[in-house]
Amino acid sequence: MLASRVAARSARVAAPRLSIAATRGYAEQSKPAAGQSANTKPPVQVFGLDGTYASALYTAAAKSNSLDTVSRALENMSNTFKKDTRLQSILTAPTLSIDDKKQIVAEIQKSINVQDKSNTVQNFLGTLAENNRLGVLEGVCEKFATLMGAARGEVEMTITSAAPLEQKVVRQLEQAVSKSQYVGQGKKLKVVPKVNPEIRGGLIVEIGDRTIDLSVSAKMARMNKLLQDTL
Template sequence: MFAGRAAARSARVAAPRFQLAAPTRSFAEAAAKPASASTRPPIDVFGVDGTYASALYTAAAKNSSIETVSKALESLSATFKKEPKLQQILASPTLTVDDKKQIIAELQKGISVQDKTNTVSGFLNTLAENNRLSVLEGVTEKFAQLMSASRGEVELNITSAAPLDNKVIKQLEAAVSKSQYVGANKKVKVVAKVNPDIRGGLVVEIGDRTIDLSVSSKMHKMNRLLQETL
C-alpha cells in the first residue's frame, strides 16, 4: 500500500508548509474542554507520542468513544506491522500537504471500526497539521498502555529471538500472574515481541521491571568481565 510511494518521496525537495483542508473538529473541540477525573488518562506516559496519546485518550473519553478509538488504533498498529516502510514514509521531511491527505485516507481504509465521532480522523489531521505523523506508531503503543491501565491490566512484554510457542507464552503468563509483580485484582496482558538481536533467551518486562535473560546480555556481561580482568 505505502511501499510504492517511498521512492518517489525520497526524490522530492521539501515543499512549503500549507494549511490542510479544515478537518472535522471533534478531536480539537473535545481536547479543548476541561478534563474531569473520569476523562483523565489513568497513568502518565512520556515523550511526544505520550503527550499526543494522552490528549487523544482524554478527547475520546469526553466523546464517549474510548473503545471505538482503541480499536481504531489497534488497526493502525497492525498496519505498521504489515507495512515496514510506513514509519519511514511518515518521517520524511519532504511530505507535501497532498501526500499527507493521501496517507491519512489510506490509513483510514485500514481501520476496522466506524468512528461516528470522527475523533480518530480529526486526530490524524491534527498530527498532519503539526508535522507529527512520524509519532503515530508510538501513539498507538502509548494509547495501548493507557487502555491497559484503565482496564486494570498489567502489561507483560516478552521479547524473544524467534516466535514463542503459545504453550510457552501461557506458562510465562501463569507464572507472572502468581508473582509479586502483579497486584491484587489485576489482569496480565501479554505482548509477545520478536527481536533477533538478543540472539536467544528472553527479555521479560512487567511494569517498570526488566528481567534480561537474553544471550546478548550474557555475552555483554562476559565481554565486560574479560575487559576488566585483562
C-alpha cells in the same frame, strides 16, 4: 498495501518540523473542562512526543465517550504498520506538501475500518498532518494501547525472545507471573511477545518497572566486562 497506495498518490513525502506550540495546542484542546469528570485523565503517564499525543487523544476520546472505538481504530492502525513495513518510512520521508498530507490521512482512514461517529480519530489524524507529525503515529498507537491497558486494569508483561516462542512456553510464563506480587489483586496480566534476533537467545521479561534480562547477549556483555576488568 497501504504504503503502496499512499506512495502512488503522493510523489513527495516527508515530515517537516513541528512547532512545540502546535503540540501543546492539541493537548490543551483535549484537557477536561472545569467540573468535568476526572476519568477523562489518562490512567498512567507515557513519555515522549508520541506519549504526549497519545495522552491528548485519550482525553479527547474519553470526553466524547469514544474510547473503545478509538482503541479499535488504533489497534487496526498498529496492525497495518506491522504488516506494511514501508508505511513508516513514507510517513517520515523528507517532504510532505499539504496535498500529500491530506491524501495520506484519507488513505489511513480507509484502512482503519472502524465507524467513528465522534470523528475523534479523523480530527486527530488531521491534527498530526497539520502539525507535520504523521511520523509519530506508530508510536502513538503503541502508547495509546498502554493507556487503554491501564484503564482496563491490565498489567503488561513483555517477553522478548530471539525467535518466536511456542505458545506453551508463553502460557507457562503467564501462569507463573499471574500468581506473583507483580500482578495486583483485581488486575489482569496482558502478555506481549516480541522478537529481537539481536539478543541471540534467552529471554528478556519486562513487567511494570522491573526488567529481568536472561538474554545471551546480556550474559556475553557481562562476561566481556568481567574479562576486561580482570585483565
